[in-house]
Amino acid sequence: MPSVLKSQPLVNTISDNYKILIVLGAGSFGQVLKCLKLDTAETVAVKVLRNSNADELNMREMRMLKKLRCMDSDKSNIVRCHECFQRSDRTFMVFEMLDMSLHEYMDKRKWLPAPLNGIRTVIKDVRIPERI
Ligand SMILES: Nc1ncnc2c1ncn2[C@@H]1O[C@H](COP(=O)(O)OP(=O)(O)OP(=O)(O)O)[C@@H](O)[C@H]1O
Numbered sequence: 001m002p003s004v005l006k007s008q009p010l011v012n013t014i015s016d017n018y019k020i021l022i023v024l025g026a027g028s029f030g031q032v033l034k035c036l037k038l039d040t041a042e043t044v045a046v047k048v049l050r051n052s053n054a055d056e057l058n059m060r061e062m063r064m065l066k067k068l069r070c071m072d073s074d075k076s077n078i079v080r081c082h083e084c085f086q087r088s089d090r091t092f093m094v095f096e097m098l099d100m101s102l103h104e105y106m107d108k109r110k111w112l113p114a115p116l117n118g119i120r121t122v123i124k125d126v127r128i129p130e131r132i
Pocket of ligand 1: 025030099
């Protein structure tokens with residue numbers, strides 16, 4: 001993604017119900033925007049899938065997230081996906097807002113090794129559940 005797009009949203013509007021606040025980051029599938037969901041006044045992370053992705057790739061990501069939505073997020077440590085929808089030729093995925101990524105945590109620690117109890121917590125959180 002060109003660097004100018006790192007701070008500029010890929011889209012100007014999502015729907016009447018979402019106010020775009022800032023760009024949180026970008027990953028393999030698209031860009032993630034911090035948004036205010038107006039009907040609930042919740043802050044959420046909205047992933048905007050790239051139009052340039054192959055349709056099958058976007059569909060696979062959506063199918064996978066729909067399956068994961070059936071799981072108990074608290075027991076499986078999977079980020080909660082509130083909804084997925086398509087609008088103006090774009091696919092949007094709405095997630096609960098998380099406070100810090102592992103990358104940000106390590107960056108904050110200036111990449112010094114994490115304490116053992118911190119490592120245990122992370123390993124517990126990324127453990128793959130028995131059934132997906
Ligand atoms: N639910 C969320 N809450 C807060 N920030 C998020 C959330 N989801 C993603 N982000 C931010 O947006 C960035 C991009 O996320 P995204 O899920 O698109 O890709 P990734 O997980 O970093 O990488 P990849 O898609 O390659 O696996 C993350 O690095 C993170 O900073």
